[in-house]
Amino acid sequence: MAGAHLDSEPDTVGVNDNASGSAGLLEVALQMAKVKPKNKVRFAWWGAEEANLVGSTFYVTNLTPQQQAQITLYLNFDMIASANYMFGVYDGDDSAAQGSGPGPAGSAQIEKLFEAFYASRGQPTNAADFTGRSDYGPFIAAGVNIPAGGLFTGAEGIKTAADVAKFGGVEGAQYDPCYHDPCDDLFRVVQKGGDAALYAQLRSRYKLFGNINTFALDTNADAIATAVITYAFDTSTIPPRTAPAAAKATVAGPQTDANDLHLR
Template sequence: MRIPRIIPILLTAAVTVAMTATTGASPAAAAVPGPNIPLANVKATLTQLQSIATANGGNRAHGQPGYLASVNYLRGRLDAAGYTTAVQSFSYGGATGYNLIADWPGGDTTNTVMVGAHLDSVAAGPGINDNGSGSAAILEVALEVARQGVTPTRHLRFAWWGAEERGLIGSDFYVDSLSAAARANIEAYYNFDMVGSPNAGYFVYDGDNSDGTGAGPGPAGSAQLEATLVAYFSGIGVATEGTDFDGRSDYGPFIAAGIPAGGTFTGAEQRKTAAQAAKWGGTSGTAFDVCYHRACDTTANINDTALDRNADAIAYAVWNVAVSPPAPPATVYSDTFETATGWTTNPAGTDTATLGQWERGDPAATTSSGAKQLGTTVSGTNDLVTGRLAGAAAGDYDVDGGTTTIQLPAIALPATGPLTLSFSWYLAHGSNSSSADSFSAAVVHSGGTTTLFTQAGAASNRNGAWATRTANLTAYAGQSVRIVFRAVDASTASLVEAGVDDVRITQG
C-alpha cells in the first residue's frame, strides 16, 4: 500500500457495515460456500517472495531485480496451472515496470470479474505483508480455481500490479490502456492490499459510504461487492468496519473509470483503538502493522489468523460473484393457461376469422399429412389454441376466413430491465398455404403496437411442433403493456393451426 500524498483518513469513526444496508437482498441468502484456501499454501508463497527479496538486495521494488523475479515466479505457477498470462510493461522513474495479467479460460468475457493486488514492495524491505500477503492470497485462490477445473459464469482475470508504491502506476497504466469496450466488459474489481497485518483489523472497502467518513461511495455496484465480503466475515463471526476509497491502493484507477470495486484490508500505519482491540483482539494504541514500509516487513510480520481468514474471504467472493450461477430472473408475469386469467379474443373487434378463433382449452389432436393441431401442451392440460376441437376432418376447426387475435390484460412492467418475453408456440399448415398465412406476436404499448415475431406460411406442408421464442421488452420498461398473438388464414382453402403455451415476462 502506497504512502498517501495527503493526510490519511483515520478509521476510528468507521462503523460496522450491515449487509442489509448495502444491498436490497442479503447475498448470504443465495450464497455458495467458497473453498477453504490452505494457509500453508499461502505462506509457502510468502516464503518464496522473501527468498527472492533476500537474493536481490532485500527488496522487490519497482525497477529492481527482485520485482521482475517475483513476476516470473508467479507467472510460472500460473502458466503451469493453465492460465493465459501476459506481462504488460510500462516505464516510470527511468525504470521498466511490469503488470502480470492472468486469464482463466471460459466465462462471459463481456462480464469480467477482476481480482488484483500489487506485487511490488518499497525499497526499504521485502514487503511481505505489504503486499506479499495480498499477492500470495489471490495467487492461491487462482490456483484453487484451476485445481477444481472451474467453469465460471463470468470471466475471471487476476492481476498483480507493478509500481503501486510509486503512486498506483501499474494499475493506472492498465486501465488507461483499455479501450472503452474493454473497460465496459469489467463488471467488478476486487483489490487486496495488506491482508495479514500483525495487529490485524478487519476492514472492507465501503462501497456505499455507509460509514460516512467522507471519501464517498464507489461506483454503482460497489455496495454489492462490499456486502459479499461482509457476508463471509459475518458467517464466521467476525465483525468488520468500513474503510474509505481514499486513493491509497489499486482500486483507484478502476473506480475513476466507473468500475465497481471492493476488497479487504487489515490495516497499515494507523493505530488500533481500544474499541477495535476489544472487538478483534490485538494491542490498542499500536499500529496495525508496526513494520509498515520497513525492513522488518518479513515473513515474521504476518498474522496467520488474519491471512487465513482473508484468503478464504477472497475465495468466497470469487465463487459468489464469478463462479456460481447468477440469480434467476425475477418473474413479472407467468401464465400456463391452466386457469382463466383474462385473455380476450378479438379485443379490438376487428377479427375476420369465421372459424378457429383463439380459445383457452384442452386441445384435441388433428392430423393431415402429419400433426396439425397438437393434442399435447408444453405444461399442464390447457393452452391457447385456434379452435381446440378436432372434428371429423383436420380442417373442421382450423382458422378460416382471415385473422383471429387474443390479447393479454394490461401488465405493468418494472421501470428497469432487462425485460424479456418468452413463450412456446407452433404454426402448422398444409401445402395449400402461402406466405399470406401467418402466426405473430406483438406488444401494445404507449406508442402503438410493435410486432415482436412473425412466422409466415408457405406453399409446403408444415407440421406442428412446439418451439420457444423470446423477445426483448426492455424498451417498454415502466409502461403498461399488452401482449397480442395473431393467427391468419388469408390463403384460399388453406389449413392453418396455431398454439401458444407458457407465456412469461421476466426481469434480469
C-alpha cells in the same frame, strides 16, 4: 477481475505489504483452475503500486472505454495479514460517512458480500475508506463506473480501544507496526527494527509468522476465495451500468489478450 500489487517499498521485502495479498490471490487463482466458471475471471498482480499505482493506472488507461465497460467489477487485496490487524472491508456505500464518498454503483453490493462472509465466521468488520491509495483507484476513477471492493487489515493507522474490543491486539499501536519498514519480513522482525516489546505483546495475543498474522491471512484468503467464486458464477447482484460507454460495449466483440488468464 481481482488484483493485488506485487511490489514493495525498496527497503523491505514487504511480506504483509503486499506479499500477503499477492499470495492469497495466487492461491485462489490456482484453485480456480479446478473449476469451470460461467463468467470470465481475470487476475492481476500489479507492478509499481508503491510508486503511485503505476501498473494498474497503465492497465486501466490503456483499455478502450468498451474494454473498461466489460469489467463487471474489480476486487482489490492489499495488506491482508497485518500483525495488529482489523478486518477492513472497503466501504462501498459510504455507510461510515467518513473520508471519501461511496464507490461506483455495485460497490455496496460487493461490500455486503464480504460482510456476510465475516458474519458467517462470527467475525466483525470495519469500514475501510476508498482513499485511492491502492490499485482499485484507477478502476473507480474510470469513466465507465467500475464497481470495486476488497479487503484491508490496516497500515499506519492506530488501533483504537473499539478495535481491540472487536479484534483483540494492542491499543495505540499501528495495525502494521512494520508498515513500509525493513521489519515487514518473515524473519528477524525485531532485528530489522521491529519494536521488541510490542511484538512480544502481539505474539502473546496472536499467532504470528514474522510480520504476518496467520489468523488474519487464513480468514482473508477464504474471503477472497468466496468472493471470486461467487462472482465467477453469478454477478446478478451488481446493477447494470448506466455509463454511456457501457452501452457502446454491448455492440463490441469480446476483448482478449494472450497475457490475460481467462478461466472458463
